Amino acid sequence: MLSYEQGVIRPPSEASSILIRVTRNCPWNQCVFCPAYKGTKFSRRTVEEVKGDIDNMALAYGVHGRNITTAFLQDADSLILPTADLLEILRYLKLKFPAVNRVTSYARGNSMKRKSVEEYRELMEAGLTRVHTGMESGSARVLQLIQKGTSPETMVEGGRRVKESGISLSEYIMPGVGGRALTQEHAKETATLLNRIEPDFIRVRTFAMHPQSPMQRMVHEGTFVPMADDEIAREIRLLVATLREMHSYFSCADFSLNLLMQVDGYLDEKKEAMLRELDRFLALSKEQRQAYSLLRRTSPGIPYPLDVVDDKRTMEKILPEIKKLESEGPDGFDRYIWMLMTYQLPQPQTDNWT
Numbered sequence: 001m002l003s004y005e006q007g008v009i010r011p012p013s014e015a016s017s018i019l020i021r022v023t024r025n026c027p028w029n030q031c032v033f034c035p036a037y038k039g040t041k042f043s044r045r046t047v048e049e050v051k052g053d054i055d056n057m058a059l060a061y062g063v064h065g066r067n068i069t070t071a072f073l074q075d076a077d078s079l080i081l082p083t084a085d086l087l088e089i090l091r092y093l094k095l096k097f098p099a100v101n102r103v104t105s106y107a108r109g110n111s112m113k114r115k116s117v118e119e120y121r122e123l124m125e126a127g128l129t130r131v132h133t134g135m136e137s138g139s140a141r142v143l144q145l146i147q148k149g150t151s152p153e154t155m156v157e158g159g160r161r162v163k164e165s166g167i168s169l170s171e172y173i174m175p176g177v178g179g180r181a182l183t184q185e186h187a188k189e190t191a192t193l194l195n196r197i198e199p200d201f202i203r204v205r206t207f208a209m210h211p212q213s214p215m216q217r218m219v220h221e222g223t224f225v226p227m228a229d230d231e232i233a234r235e236i237r238l239l240v241a242t243l244r245e246m247h248s249y250f251s252c253a254d255f256s257l258n259l260l261m262q263v264d265g266y267l268d269e270k271k272e273a274m275l276r277e278l279d280r281f282l283a284l285s286k287e288q289r290q291a292y293s294l295l296r297r298t299s300p301g302i303p304y305p306l307d308v309v310d311d312k313r314t315m316e317k318i319l320p321e322i323k324k325l326e327s328e329g330p331d332g333f334d335r336y337i338w339m340l341m342t343y344q345l346p347q348p349q350t351d352n353w354t
């Protein structure tokens with residue numbers, strides 16, 4: 001029986017891609033917000049192991065392999081491999097799947113900075129077309145809070161090298177991860193970093209706290225206060241307002257944890273329209289904002305338009321539920337929303353995430 005390894009996650013935009021595992025798990029794996037690789041150990045796979053997987057995939061797909069046009073290199077940081085190894089893997093992938101014209105990968109800022117522009121150009125010539133990286137925040141204090149293990153300047157330098165080479169760059173940001181205390185700093189400094197990098201994509205990944213996350217202890221100690229949906233919407237509004245009208249695609253539509261998935265488009269074309277949509281939500285009454293939040297969180301795949309809460313019958317059905325949740329103590333409504341959001345997170349591979 002043909003076998004090949006595959007990791008646990010990939011970007012939503014790579015849903016139809018073949019997954020080529022070149023490393024296992026995450027080399028850092030200390031971020032307190034991320035459950036995906038907890039309970040695992042990082043390891044690099046050899047070029048021969050990866051080639052063997054590509055061979056087996058080519059045999060498994062057979063004639064259908066000629067229709068495969070996209071591939072994603074797993075796991076969390078493929079660029080940690082030596083450039084020579086990546087070049088050999090990319091060239092072999094192209095040999096076995098000749099129709100592939102887009103190859104993408106996750107990478108940490110530290111690994112991105114270690115490679116030169118010339119190395120990136122070699123990788124692009126061999127087939128690498130896009131790098132996905134988790135900035136999360138441009139604030140040094142937020143990065144320290146979440147134990148990201150990198151600095152704003154490292155992310156700027158790594159991102160600029162990728163961009164200069166001609167490879168497409170997708171930066172992931174995480175509204176809400178700084179909590180109430182750092183919300184303005186988080187928004188403004190994240191926007192400042194993105195303005196310096198000018199990535200091709202800015203992908204929004206609204207923060208949700210896994211029940212096993214060490215951040216829960218921070219909540220109990222009072223050192224981290226999670227934010228409600230309307231507070232995060234205000235944070236996103238400040239972020240968008242601070243971003244320049246550059247040709248970067250600001251995307252909320254590809255991730256169901258984002259409340260306002262319709263806030264989506266190129267900043268140089270739709271920035272004002274996105275701000276208006278955020279303002280429309282923030283101008284709703286508290287009950288309407290809560291109703292919209294409840295609709296979205298109970299139906300995560302449905303990007304409801306804001307005018308859904310203008311319907312009297314809809315509000316008559318939802319308001320009793322809101323009142324019931326609010327009667328369950330301080331933050332009763334928000335605690336229920338936060339619980340619903342955790343259902344969409346990947347699970348740690350351990351019962352002892354510390």
